[in-house]
Amino acid sequence: MRVSTSQIFDNGTLNIQRNQGSLFKLQNQLSTGRRILAPEDDPIGAAEALKVNQSMSVNSQFMDNQANAGSQLALVEDHLGGVSNLIMDVQERVVQAGNGSLTDQDRATLATEIRQRYEELLGHANSADGSGQYLFAGYRGSTQPFGVTGVPGNRTATYYGDEGVRQLQVENGRQMAVSQPGSDIFMRVRQGNGTFMTGAAAANTGSGVISTGSVVTGYDNNAYTLTFTSPTTYTLSVNGVPEAPPVTYNYSDGGTINIGNGTIVAPNTGTNQIAFSISGTPATGDTFTVNPSTNQDLFKTLDQLIKTLESPSTGPTPDATQAARRNQLTAISDGLDRALDNVLKVRTDIGARRLELDSLTNVGQDVDLQFKGDLSRLQDLDYAKAISDMSKQQMTLQASQLSFKQTSQLSLFNML
C-alpha cells in the first residue's frame, strides 16, 4: 500500500487526539464518580435515574408526612388520655356521691372538685397543637371549638368547629386521618345504655330507683311509661297511649321487668325485648320511663352532675330524695360510660393508626434504601473498572505518542 507523507502526520495526530479524548472522559468520570456524565452516555439510564429520583423524593415526603402524622396523633392521643382519666375520676366521684350517708356539705365539696374537672375538660377540648391550631375543631383550626355560656349547674356548651377530618398522605393511596372533630368526641354522646335510656319522673315521691337496663333481643324505639297505681302495681303506656284494655302488672322490688313489642312480657320471649329493673318502694302515681337514647354532650353531663350534687335535699322524705338523686346519678353515670366508650373507641383507632405508621415508616426506609441502590446502580461509576480502563488508556496514548515520534523522524531526505 502506498502511503502519503501527510497521512502519516494526520493519522498520528488524529489517533493521539482520540486517545486523549477517551482519557479525558475517563478522568472526568473518575473525578465526579458519575458513570453518566451526560444523558448521551446512557439515555435510558439517565431517564430512569430521573424517575427513581422522583420516586425517592416522593417516598421521603411520605416519610416526613408519616412523622408529622405520628406527632399529630400522639398529641391527640395525649389529650384523649387525659380526657379518659378525667372521666374515670369523675365516675369514682359519682359512685361516692351515691353513698346515702353523705351530707349536703359533703356533696358540695365533691361538686367543687367536679367544677374544676369541668374546666379541665374544657381545656382538653380546646387544646391546640404546636402551631396554635386547635386540635378538636375539625377544619376550623383557628376557631376555638368549644364555648360555654351560663352559670355552673346551668351551662350550655356550643361547638364552633366543623366535622372535617384532617388527613395526611402517608403512603401512595393511603390517606390517614390525623384529627377527630370535637363534636364526635364530646358533643354527640349517646345517653342511657346507648340504645334506650331509663328515667324516673322528677315528681316521684316514692323511693323507687330504676336501673340502666339492657337490650335482650332488640328495641322497637317506642317510648314506654310505667305508672304505679299502688306501691305494688303499675300500668304501661306506649308512646303516651295507655294499653287498651288496661292491664295491671304486679311490681316486685328489684325484679326484672321485660318489655317486648309494646307490652310487658315474660323474660326471653319474642323479639325486640329489653330488660331493666326497679328497686325500692314507689309511691302511687310515681312514673318511670323508657325512651330511645338521645345525644347529649359531655359538658352537659358534668354540669348536670354539678347541679345534682349542689341541689339541697328537698324531697318529701329522705328516701325519696335519695332515690331521686340515685336516679339522676344513674343517668349521669350512664352518660359518662358512653362518653368513655366514645373516647376509648377513638383512642383505639388512633393506636391502630400509630401502629400502621410504624410499619409504614419501616417499609418506607426499606424502599428508600432500595431506591438509593437503584440510583447508585444507574449513576455511579464502577471505580475498579474505570481505574483499570484509565491505565490501559494511558498506555495506549503513550504508545501512540512514541510511535508517532519515531515514524515521523524517518525520511529519505535525511540520508541524501
Place this chain on the structure above:
Amino acid sequence: MSSGLFGIGISGMQAAQLGLLTTEHNVANASTPGYNRQRILQATNVPLMTGAGAVGQGTHVTTIERMYSEFLAGQVNTSQTSVSELDTYYGQIKQIDNMLADPNSGLSPALQDFFKGVQQVAANPSSIPSRQSMTASASSLVARIHGIEDRLSQMSEGVNGQITTTVGTINSYAQQIANLNERIVLAQSASNQPANDLVDQRDQLVTELNKLVKVSTATESDGSYNVFIGTGQQLVVGTRASAMTATASAADPSRIVVGLETAGGAQELPEYLITGGQLGGLVRFRSESLDPALNEIGRVAASMALTFNAQQALGQDLQGRAAGDTGFAANFFDMTNMGPSAIKNAHNTGNGVLQAAFVSPPPMGGTYTLSNTAGTYTLTRQSDGKTWTGASPAGVVDANGDAPPVSEGLNLAGATVAPGLTATLTSSTIPANFYTNLTASDYQLVRDGVGSYTLTRMSDNHKWNIPADAANLPGLSSLISQTEGFTLNLASGTINVGDSYLIRPSRAAARNIAVDASVAADARLVAAAAPLTTRPATGNVGKMTLSQGAVAPGYAVPSPALTLSATATQLTGFPAGVNVTAVYADGTSIASNGGPVNLVNGTSQLAGFSFNGMSFDVNGSPVAGDSFTIERNAGGVDDGRNIFLLGKLQTANTMGGRTASYQGAYAQFVSTIGNKTRETQVTGEAQQALLDQAQGAREALSGVNLDEEAANLLRYQQAYQASAKMLDIGNKLFDTVLSIRS
C-alpha cells in the same frame, strides 16, 4: 548524425528537467490541501526511418498528469458531507445534552422542590410560612423552566445566525467555482493540456462546499463543472453561479430558512432538500431536535399550569374565598401569555386572523352527564363536551360508532334516567384531578381547496380533513379539541384557498409561564381547602355518615346552607328542579329531579349522591328525623382537601391523554435528547471511519510521499546527468572528426 546525438541528449535533458520540476512541485505542495500529486508522462519522439531501420529520436513529455480518481474523490466528498452534517448536529445537540447532564440543574429537582412545598402546605394548611415556601418554590420552578427555554431559544437564534453565515460562505464558494470554471476553460482550450493546479483548486472548493452542504457535480465537455444541490437545483452552471438566500420563513418569521435566488425573487427550499454538510446538520438539528425540545418543555409547562390551575379553581383559600368570590385567585399560574399561537403565512392572500386556545383540561375522574330526551340518551363528557348518543344508556356511541372507553369506569347499564332528566356519572376507576391532551408537535392548517380545510400534525403527518364552509372550522376545532388539547377559531376576516397557518400549541408556554402575581404576593390565596363541608345534626342517632363532599368544575355550594332530612326510606330536602343522581352500592345510578333519594334500591344501600357539581359519599343508614347540613366551608383553615389533590398531580398521569406525569414527560425528553446525541455520535464515528478509509484510498493514489519524491529527484537528476553526458560524448565525437582533419 551528431546533430541527432545532440537532439536526443537535449530531449532527454528537457524531459529530466520537467521531471525534476514536477517532483519539486510535488515536494513543495506536499501539504497543500486538495493537492493531487503530479507526474510527467514521457513518450519517444517519432523515429527517423532509414534504410537501416527506424532510428530513435529521443524523448518528449506528452503531458503532466495529476494522479486523480474521480471515483475516489467522489467517495471522499460524500463521506465528508455526512461527517460535517453529523459533526454540526452533534455539536449542537451536545449543548442540550450538557444542559440536561447535571441531575441537579435540570427541571427535575425544581419540580420535586415545588411539590415538596405543596406537601408541606398539605401537612399544615393554615401555616403561612409553609404556603410562602410553596409559592417561593413555584417561582424557582418557573425560573428553571425559563432558564431551559432561554437556552434553547438562544440556540435557535444561534442556528439562524449560523445558517445565514453558512449560506454566505456557500455563495462565495459557488462564485469561486464559477470563476475557476472560466479560467480552466480558457487555459485548457489555449494549450490543449489539463490545467492541473486550477482543477485541483476547483476540486478542493467542491470538497469545501460539501462540508457546508451536499452538492453533486457534472463535468461539461469543455471541462467546466456544473454544481447542484438537493435534487438538482442549480448552484453553478458553467461560469454563472446562482445565489442561495437565507431569509425569514413565510410560515414563521422567527425562523431563517434557505432559499435560492431566482428570477422571481428568493424561493424557499423545502428543508428535506437541504442535506449534508453544516447546513444540513443545522436544518436537521433544528427540525428534528431543537423544535421538539422547545415544544416539549413548553408542553410540560402548559400541562402543569393548566392542570394545576384547574385544581386550584376548585378550592378555597385561607380567607374562605372560593370560585366566584371577589379576590379569589382561580389561577395559580398566570397563563395570560402562555396560550397557543397561530401564525399567519406571509403569502396568505386572505385576511383571516386565526386564533388558537387551550382546551380547559378534562377531569381525570371523567365527569359525565347522561340525559334522556324522549327516549334518546346522550352521554356528555363535561370537560370537553364530547357526546355519545343511543337508545339506551348502555347503548350510547359517538360519531364514529365507538362506545365510551371502558377505562373511564362508567356503569352505564345501571343508570336509570327518566325522560327529561339528566344524571351525573363519575368514573369509578380514575382518581380526581385533571389531564391534558397536548402534544409536542406543531400543526399546519391549510385551506387546500374551495371545499376543504386540512390540519396536519407535523410530527407524524397525521391529517384531519374537513369540508370547508364557514361553519366547518368550528367543526374541525371541536374534532381536534378532544385529542390535541387546543381549539381553533377564525377571529376575523376570511381564509382564501391556498392560505395556511402555523399553529404552535405549547411553544410560548415555557417562555411565559409565571406564578400568578397575586398568589406570589399573598400566599394565603393558595386554595388548600375545599369550598364545602357537611355536618350531621347534633341530635342524629342513626349510623349514617356523610362525607365532607367533593366538587367538580361548575359546582355551586348551596347558600344559605342546605339541610337534608332523612325519613324512614328517603333522603329529602334537595333543591327543587335540580338533577340529583343517587349511586347505590351495586353501582346503579338513578337520576331524579330535586330528589327525594331512596335510601335503598332493591337490596342495595345508598352509597352516595351528587347534584350541582358536588358529590358526597354515604355510609350506613340514618334514622328517621336525622338531618345533614351542606354548606360553605367557612373558617376551614386547616382543611387540606384541595391541596392534597394538588399534591397528587405530581405523580398522576396528567399529560398526553393520561399517559405521562410531568416528571415522566421530562424524563422522556431527556432520554430522547440523550438517545439522539448518542445516535449522532455513533453514526458520526462510523461516518468518520468511512471518511478515513476514503481519504486513505485517495491519499494512496494522490498523496505526496516525500521518500518517493526523494527517489524521483535522484532518478531525474541521474537522467539529466546521463543526457548531459550524451552532449559531452557528442562533443568528443565531433572533436575526433575535427582532429582527423588537422
